[in-house]
Amino acid sequence: MITLSQIDKRFGSNKVLNKIDLTIKEGSVTALIGPSGSGKSTLLRCINLLEIPQAGNLRIGNEEISFSASGRPAKKDIRRICQQTGMVFQNFQLFPHLTVIENITEGLITVQRWTKSKAVKRAEELLHKVGMQHKRDAWPATLSGGQQQRVAIARALAPSPKVLLCDEPTSALDPELSLEVVAVLRQLANEGTTMLMATHDLRLAANIANNVVFLDGGEIIESGTSQGIFTQAKKARTQSFISTLTDTLPDTWEI
Numbered sequence: 058m059i060t061l062s063q064i065d066k067r068f069g070s071n072k073v074l075n076k077i078d079l080t081i082k083e084g085s086v087t088a089l090i091g092p093s094g095s096g097k098s099t100l101l102r103c104i105n106l107l108e109i110p111q112a113g114n115l116r117i118g119n120e121e122i123s124f125s126a127s128g129r130p131a132k133k134d135i136r137r138i139c140q141q142t143g144m145v146f147q148n149f150q151l152f153p154h155l156t157v158i159e160n161i162t163e164g165l166i167t168v169q170r171w172t173k174s175k176a177v178k179r180a181e182e183l184l185h186k187v188g189m190q191h192k193r194d195a196w197p198a199t200l201s202g203g204q205q206q207r208v209a210i211a212r213a214l215a216p217s218p219k220v221l222l223c224d225e226p227t228s229a230l231d232p233e234l235s236l237e238v239v240a241v242l243r244q245l246a247n248e249g250t251t252m253l254m255a256t257h258d259l260r261l262a263a264n265i266a267n268n269v270v271f272l273d274g275g276e277i278i279e280s281g282t283s284q285g286i287f288t289q290a291k292k293a294r295t296q297s298f299i300s301t302l303t304d305t306l307p308d309t310w311e312i
Contacts, residue, residue, distance in 0.1 A: 058083035058251050059104065059220055064113035064124075066096075066103055066275075073099050074110070075275045081220070084249040088262035088283070091272035092298065097255035100272070101222045104253070105142040106135050117141040118219045143213030147225040149205040151197040151212075158184065158193040161212045169216055176215075183211035187241050203234030207241055214245075221245065223254035227261060239265070259299070263287055271295045 059081035066074035074096050081087050089097040102108040104115065110124040115138065122130055122138050151160050161180035165171040171179075184190040187207040197205055206226060213221055226242065227235035239261055246252065246265050256262055262269055262283060269286040271279045271294075279292045290296045 058085075058118060059253070060114075060116040061100075061104070062114040064100075064103060064110045064115070066099055066108060066110045073275045074103065077113070077275075077277060079270065079277065079280075081251065081253055083251055085268060086246045086250075086252045086254070086266045087268045087270060088266035089253065089255040089270050089272060090257070090259065090262055090298075091278075093257075095272040096275040097272055098224050099275075101144075101224050101253065101255050104220075105144050105222055106130075106138055107144075109135075140216070141219045143216065143218035143221045145206070145209050145213050145221065145223040145226050148229055149197070149202070149209045151205055151209060153197050156194050156196060157189065157200075157208050160197070160208060161215050164212070165215055179215055180211070183214055184208075186214075186244075187211045188237075201234055202230045203237035206230065206238045210238070210241055210245075214250075220251045220253060223252060223256075225256055226254060227256070227258050235261075259287070271298065273298070 061077050061079045064074055064077040065072070077100065089100060091097055099108060103110050109129055111126045112124055114121065114123045117138060118141060120137055120141055122134050124130065152163065155163060158177065158180050161183060162173070162176035165176035165179060166173060181190065181193065184193055187210055189204060189207050189211065192200060192204060200208070227238050230238065243265055266283050269281065269283050270277055271286065273294055279286065279290060279295045286295065287299060290299060
């Protein structure tokens with residue numbers, strides 16, 4: 058589904074991703090873990106091209122794009138890749154001046170050129186999926202954080218992207234509200250949605266992700282199955298990182 062080859066990303070002289078090679082299988086859930094500043098969020102933003110790498114190659118499904126330091130890809134090529142992804146942000150990023158259902162239909166109508174009736178039908182289906190159909194006409198400011206994130210997930214899923222990218226989807230929520238979002242993500246995982254998430258929440262990674270990738274200093278240090286990484290990590294740096302958070306890991310595995 059997704060293949061990254063030799064992806065480099067710099068901000069000025071600061072290299073934040075160094076020769077990243079990563080393959081994400083269709084229908085799988087992969088968690089990116091690592092300390093703050095390790096490159097997790099930047100890697101997600103390079104996949105949906107909110108950030109443009111300086112080198113490497115990216116393939117999503119049948120769509121492929123290459124990067125070089127000599128120039129930015131053409132807008133049509135960027136748009137072609139962006140349409141393959143849906144993005145869920147840490148702080149929801151809902152439009153405050155639009156109602157819940159308008160937040161979901163806006164992109165379908167203005168970007169995808171769907172008819173309003175078709176967009177509304179799709180939005181209502183997704184609001185039902187995430188348990189927010191009763192808030193279709195509410196304003197974002199009247200919703201809890203968990204409710205806003207569930208709406209944001211519905212919006213990201215609206216154009217049926219090939220992969221759902223989640224950037225710290227529960228970190229802005231208290232534990233009780235985060236359970237609402239975890240339940241939705243688990244449901245999507247069980248339905249075979251391809252997901253790649255950056256998270257500090259090891260419980261979320263352990264119980265939803267099939268695979269875990271540990272990054273540090275802009276490099277992939279280790280990757281493998283969730284249970285393998287969390288119980289039998291081979292690299293000392295991975296073991297050290299996980300050992301500081303062992304109380305967040307589940308007693309039983311439900312992968």
